[in-house]
Amino acid sequence: MRVKSLPADERPRERLLSSGPEALSGTELLAILLRTGDSKRGVMELASHVLEQCGGITGLCRATPNELLSIPGVGRAKAATLLAATELAKRVFGGQERKSTSSWEWRLHEWVSRLSLEGREFVVAIYADDDEAFVGDDRLSYGGVDGAFIDVKYLLRRALRMGASKVVLLHNHPDGALEASDEDMQLTKIISQMMHLVGLEFLGHCIVAQGSYKWVK
CATH class of the missing domain: 3.40.140.10 (Cytidine Deaminase, domain 2)
Structure with a gap:
């Protein structure tokens, strides 16, 4: 299902702003970072696929640029966004x-x-x-x-x-x-x-x- 087909108050970005980021699933948070899907999948499906390929959120934090770029639907812009976000998380931990x-x-x-x-x-x-x-x-x-x-x-x-x-x-x-x-x-x-x-x-x-x-x- 495409995000645009969801009611406005059920879309990840709107839910984040109204209910806070803690109310969203990992897939929804990732979908906000990815922004768009690809020709075959909506952004929610792509986000779910990325998490599956990486082995969850912890695996995503460990993913290398080449590993992200090898996932269909994740181009250079999306990979860069994900790497930047996970590095910020690591710096908070560190x-x-x-x-x-x-x-x-x-x-x-x-x-x-x-x-x-x-x-x-x-x-x-x-x-x-x-x-x-x-x-x-x-x-x-x-x-x-x-x-x-x-x-x-x-x-x-x-x-x-x-x-x-x-x-x-x-x-x-x-x-x-x-x-x-x-x-x-x-x-x-x-x-x-x-x-x-x-x-x-x-x-x-x-x-x-x-x-x-x-x-x-």
């Missing part, structure tokens, strides 16, 4: 609009939220000064669902160049598991030893999954 004047711990919690939307494994370093105030962070590397590579020497150089004296390391497990692997524990040990050699304090390494985290012991 807190990138917040000023970096407090401790490193708030930044850790923001990365925990942000990485909960990622389908690939990322390694992130958070840097702090002597007073444990946040001074910066880095997304060091990313890989597939099975792991990510980290250049430890690069990590040490970045920490020293940023004037940090303390470092926290975290990486996400896209499969949702919070348990550290043998490789995770070995990496923690190696990084701790190397940071000690260059005068940096290693505050710890944590695993992130589904909005939670657990420190590697």
Whole structure:
């Protein structure tokens, strides 16, 4: 069914303005972003198809440009709109609009939220000064669902160049598991030893999954 064939008060855009965005389904919200359908489907049907192809809203947040462009009916303009919208959502989760004047711990919690939307494994370093105030962070590397590579020497150089004296390391497990692997524990040990050699304090390494985290012991 085409949106124009619906009564005015049942159309997604009008319902959003009258009842608020929380009243709309994911398909309806997506239809507003897409604006139009294609030659075969109305915008609601296209929105439903996009969500089906991506595996839901979480999958949509993880979709790459090429994945979106491969969906029939999603051209460059629609793909760009969806990527921009999902990036805004990630930045809200990640807190990138917040000023970096407090401790490193708030930044850790923001990365925990942000990485909960990622389908690939990322390694992130958070840097702090002597007073444990946040001074910066880095997304060091990313890989597939099975792991990510980290250049430890690069990590040490970045920490020293940023004037940090303390470092926290975290990486996400896209499969949702919070348990550290043998490789995770070995990496923690190696990084701790190397940071000690260059005068940096290693505050710890944590695993992130589904909005939670657990420190590697």
